[in-house]
Amino acid sequence: MGEIAFVAVDWGTTSFRLWAMDADGGVISERHGERGMSTLKPVDFEAVLEESLTALKIHAKVPVVICGMAGAAQGWVEAPYVDLPTRLETIPTYAIQVPLARRDVRILPGLAQRDAGMPDVMRGEETLLLGAALEKGVSGMVCLPGTHSKWVRIEASIVTGFATSMTGEIFDLLAHKSTLAHFICAPLGNLSDNPAFADALKEAIHSPEKILQLLFSVRATPLVMGAKNAANMAARLSGLLIGLEIAGMGQSTGDQVTLISGGVLAQIYARAFDIAGIEPRLLSADEMARAGLLHAARLLWPEQLNRKHDT
């Protein structure tokens, strides 16, 4: 394993992941933290970052490259959106250097869709896509599921269009803060093996226009058909919303979609794709983030990161 050449950070809304990496992209050490963008003021970011770097004993000369919400207008320093169509390899050239920081810190921009279809934005996913395109040659339709799922069309490493589906956020609101909450049994976890998940997924794909009524069935079914049905209602809610997401993206049987995700969410979406007849190619979100940040680091600090390769 080499020495630490740079630090890669995926800094999201609710948490961050930080990796100390060698020049070949090997992980030397890592930290996951809860201090996401939404919990921080601009002046807080540097202290949170340096606290992690100190804990990992990382020298002040080691540079840091960040993707995600740290570059939002309400983040650390704004890295303005790059407009579509965007060649993924060029994204790091739009990185912003944090002014007056103790070390060299660069924040990668997000992408904005202004003209090609519905207005939309992403921050963070573009770096995973960069990793997927360079490392795995990904093209075609890519799905990055989550609070705000992104569905992205890539052609020859150019992002030509994308759409955001509020699936995860609406699931959380309905499961925890709505009149359906009473019928959602914890723990949630992987609900996709429950037959109610598959049934609901198919119902939503077949009749997406009825979603406002289908959702109420999560409440009405236990009331009308008996409380024994309550145990299935979390799986039903999940299946309805993921089915609606798939329907909205115009996916159908036989389509191939690259799925960039991890953990339970990856399992749920892989199962959903399977039920919908879509062939998923699963890639690890963490690995793709590191691959994208490695590419960015090599572009930003060519001397430092290519030195080892030359010797």
Place this chain on the structure above:
Amino acid sequence: MGEIAFVAVDWGTTSFRLWAMDADGGVISERHGERGMSTLKPVDFEAVLEESLTALKIHAKVPVVICGMAGAAQGWVEAPYVDLPTRLETIPTYAIQVPLARRDVRILPGLAQRDAGMPDVMRGEETLLLGAALEKGVSGMVCLPGTHSKWVRIEASIVTGFATSMTGEIFDLLAHKSTLAHFICAPLGNLSDNPAFADALKEAIHSPEKILQLLFSVRATPLVMGAKNAANMAARLSGLLIGLEIAGMGQSTGDQVTLISGGVLAQIYARAFDIAGIEPRLLSADEMARAGLLHAARLLWPEQLNRKHDT
């Protein structure tokens, strides 16, 4: 104006409306209160009711008929659902008398759909429908918009099927508790005159399967197209969800729908129907509630309520 013959109460989840009425259905006095079912334990209902009756100086011999959530399992006394198909005039025969109450109090049941389509329930709306069928001869499709909008098919005063759309609840969750909330400018009020309402309504009717993506545009549009668009986003959110509701109910240009509602909500839905090419026949929700409760009272206490007619 006659003397007080009975008291009519529409007791919902978040509030109640109470009318002291004469035997002809004339309103002698009224009270609106905030103590809806969700704020009360079973033992609290009688005190809340008697407080209003005392304030209106109503004698203990005057009976009370109630519709709505007071009859839910978690309400005052459960009035079990009556199954479809249901002849509206027969609903009062299933009323429950509150045991050990200081006065004669009856609670009307709701309706349940067990076999005819998706499981569904209503409580309170059936009494408005009873009023509409008897007083105005309503048949065909009826829409009662709200937190949980009800769309009901009536044929010859028989309820043959209905569906619930979570439109109002999902609007409130997204407008106040989601990542869209930042882009929703108060005050809400009647948003339907904003052209963004009409555009969004048509988009949702045209592409209901894309709703999870259309909803995210409420956030992405101001970010991408400039903050001046933020003022329209509440209207856009409202239009998207009501458009989806209309699409889900299979309504299209030229259809006639009876709209039972009141206040700002009646204006918004009448405008939405107009944009969608649906002809609304607007009836007052309060008037229909009183008409339904009057019919119930006449069935429940024939001597007391028909005495005046006989003389």
